Amino acid sequence: MGEPILQVRHLSKAFGSNLVLKDIDFDVEKGDVISIIGASGSGKSTLLRCINLLETPSSGEILYHGENVLASGVKAPAYRAHVGMVFQSFNLFNNMTVLENCMVGQIKVLKRDREQARQHAMEYLEKVGMAPYIKAKPRQISGGQKQRVAIARAMAMDPEVLLFDEPTSALDPEMVGEVLNVMQALAESGMTMLVVTHEMAFARDVSSHVVYMNQGVICEQGSPEELFAHPQRQETRDFLSRFRKG
Amino acid sequence: MNEASDLFSDILYLLDRFGGSYLSGVRNTLILALTATFIGCLIGFLCGVLQTIPCAKTDNPVKRFFLALLRVVIRAYVEIFRGTPMVLQAVFIYYGLPYITGGQVKFNNVWVAALLVVSINTGAYMAESVRGGIISIDPGQTEGAKAIGMTHVQTMTNVILPQAFRNIIPQIGNNFIINIKDTSVMFIISFTEFFAAHRAAVGATYRYFPSAVIEMVGYLCMTLVASFLLRWLERRMDGADNYELVADDQLVMAAGTYNHPDKGTPFDERSKEYREQVKQELNFGRTRGDR
Ligand SMILES: Nc1ncnc2c1ncn2[C@@H]1O[C@H](COP(=O)(O)OP(=O)(O)O)[C@@H](O)[C@H]1O
Ligand SMILES: [Mg+2]
Numbered sequence: 259m260g261e262p263i264l265q266v267r268h269l270s271k272a273f274g275s276n277l278v279l280k281d282i283d284f285d286v287e288k289g290d291v292i293s294i295i296g297a298s299g300s301g302k303s304t305l306l307r308c309i310n311l312l313e314t315p316s317s318g319e320i321l322y323h324g325e326n327v328l329a330s331g332v333k334a335p336a337y338r339a340h341v342g343m344v345f346q347s348f349n350l351f352n353n354m355t356v357l358e359n360c361m362v363g364q365i366k367v368l369k370r371d372r373e374q375a376r377q378h379a380m381e382y383l384e385k386v387g388m389a390p391y392i393k394a395k396p397r398q399i400s401g402g403q404k405q406r407v408a409i410a411r412a413m414a415m416d417p418e419v420l421l422f423d424e425p426t427s428a429l430d431p432e433m434v435g436e437v438l439n440v441m442q443a444l445a446e447s448g449m450t451m452l453v454v455t456h457e458m459a460f461a462r463d464v465s466s467h468v469v470y471m472n473q474g475v476i477c478e479q480g481s482p483e484e485l486f487a488h489p490q491r492q493e494t495r496d497f498l499s500r501f502r503k504g
Numbered sequence: 505m506n507e508a509s510d511l512f513s514d515i516l517y518l519l520d521r522f523g524g525s526y527l528s529g530v531r532n533t534l535i536l537a538l539t540a541t542f543i544g545c546l547i548g549f550l551c552g553v554l555q556t557i558p559c560a561k562t563d564n565p566v567k568r569f570f571l572a573l574l575r576v577v578i579r580a581y582v583e584i585f586r587g588t589p590m591v592l593q594a595v596f597i598y599y600g601l602p603y604i605t606g607g608q609v610k611f612n613n614v615w616v617a618a619l620l621v622v623s624i625n626t627g628a629y630m631a632e633s634v635r636g637g638i639i640s641i642d643p644g645q646t647e648g649a650k651a652i653g654m655t656h657v658q659t660m661t662n663v664i665l666p667q668a669f670r671n672i673i674p675q676i677g678n679n680f681i682i683n684i685k686d687t688s689v690m691f692i693i694s695f696t697e698f699f700a701a702h703r704a705a706v707g708a709t710y711r712y713f714p715s716a717v718i719e720m721v722g723y724l725c726m727t728l729v730a731s732f733l734l735r736w737l738e739r740r741m742d743g744a745d746n747y748e749l750v751a752d753d754q755l756v757m758a759a760g761t762y763n764h765p766d767k768g769t770p771f772d773e774r775s776k777e778y779r780e781q782v783k784q785e786l787n788f789g790r791t792r793g794d795r
Binding site: 310312314334335336337338339340342343345347348349350351352353355362363366367389390391392393394395398408411412415 | 560562642644645647648649650651652653654655658662663666667670743746747748749750
């Protein structure tokens with residue numbers, strides 16, 4: 259048993275009268291690679307956004323090393339620095355170069371000095387294969403390259419958990435591979451990851467745990483073998499078979 | 505032809521006799537317009553930033569009350585100063601303040617009054633531009649910044665305002681050009697800018713048209729230079745259209761053998777084995793936890 263980094267307890271979220279997440283419970287332990295799959299509109303993004311407090315949950319608890327981050331007095335920015343996020347739409351800072359994107363958080367939030375931040379940023383930019391592009395602005399590189407930079411930016415903050423919200427959904431098909439490669443290497447290096455994805459091959463082959471969400475609840479979860487080879491629930495089977503057809 | 509040469513000699517005469525006062529008029533106009541535009545931008549940024557402080561229903565009531573009050577005050581300021589002529593604002597402030605304070609507040613220096621009026625006026629216009637500039641930035645930029653742990657202030661100063669500033673340079677330019685021209689109404693409080701030089705010259709010589717030609721050409725020159733400088737600033741802020749690839753070995757790149765930036769990385773499409781090998785080697789320096 260590892261020590262849980264995050265524990266989500268009875269988490270619910272409503273937008274007005276629309277109950278989007280209902281009583282969600284799960285743990286994230288060090289080294290876990292959890293894939294969250296499910297039809298669009300089932301609340302996957304909302305769950306990730308609640309976990310790093312981009313949305314305020316309506317009720318429930320999120321425990322980070324046992325401490326409830328929803329309690330008043332907890333500084334959301336300080337907590338978010340430990341929980342990285344990679345977005346579907348990249349969200350790189352348009353006014354900065356690739357290198358500056360990976361440095362600014364280290365300098366402003368972690369208070370590292372410039373040289374240290376630069377070296378650390380370069381380390382990750384090399385790992386994602388973007389070192390040659392450090393002088394480019396986001397508008398000058400392709401979608402796949404942007405997403406690789408976004409991953410390096412998140413990693414440069416040395417987060418404990420990295421959240422991915424459909425990181426390859428906005429990419430042209432030929433660029434999906436390069437981003438998945440980077441994510442796979444990250445997973446293999448022991449990074450703790452929570453990945454919302456429609457890439458079933460990634461969920462099956464890379465993750466240690468798969469969660470199937472349906473209409474705001476966790477419908478079924480388990481190891482990739484359990485979930486893909488022997489789904490227990492009819493909803494899961496229907497979802498997976500729809501995916502196999504195309 | 506005769507008229508043209510008459511005009512020409514009149515202009516020369518005016519320049520000879522009043523050249524100094526035209527020039528100092530140009531100088532005063534430029535200093536006033538430039539300083540007031542600058543201060544106006546600061547006011548505008550302040551108002552724009554204050555107006556866009558996020559305010560959730562879950563925040564405490566005191567904070568929400570002050571934010572609401574702030575928005576009302578800024579709204580009133582913008583509407584009043586955008587909705588009345590600057591010439592009246594000048595009279596109102598220059599003569600009005602001493603009047604209602606019984607001489608307690610008065611302007612010993614007409615510069616102070618002129619700067620105050622033009623700055624506040626520009627600020628009212630800029631407040632709207634800045635607010636628009638801020639809310640037009642993709643919300644993804646804010647989320648990206650929040651996700652790496654930036655506070656609201658850090659997000660504003662590092663990510664949102666630089667982009668908003670770039671987007672509103674055209675409006676700043678507009679305001680600067682309008683200020684160059686519209687400071688001419690400051691004659692009402694006896695501020696001696698460029699147009700005041702015209703009034704002085706025609707008062708003494710009655711050569712209305714030749715002096716007007718000088719004024720037209722003078723104002724046009726000032727605004728053209730301003731436009732040119734602003735375009736330059738815009739281009740500078742956008743940076744180069746191209747970026748240089750940074751290679752370890754500059755010579756190799758120059759020799760043209762290095763033709764793909766992904767070469768030698770796991771993303772090099774041409775070498776599947778190499779990709780596999782590097783993928784194995786890729787190690788982010790963490791050991792996988794047990795479960
Ligand atoms: N900011 C919001 N305001 C209102 N409704 C929202 C908001 N964000 C998401 N929703 C609703 O929540 C539901 C789940 O959305 P989402 O979490 O994006 O699903 P998924 O990521 O699984 O596709 C949808 O019905 C969507 O309309
Ligand atoms: Mg989504």
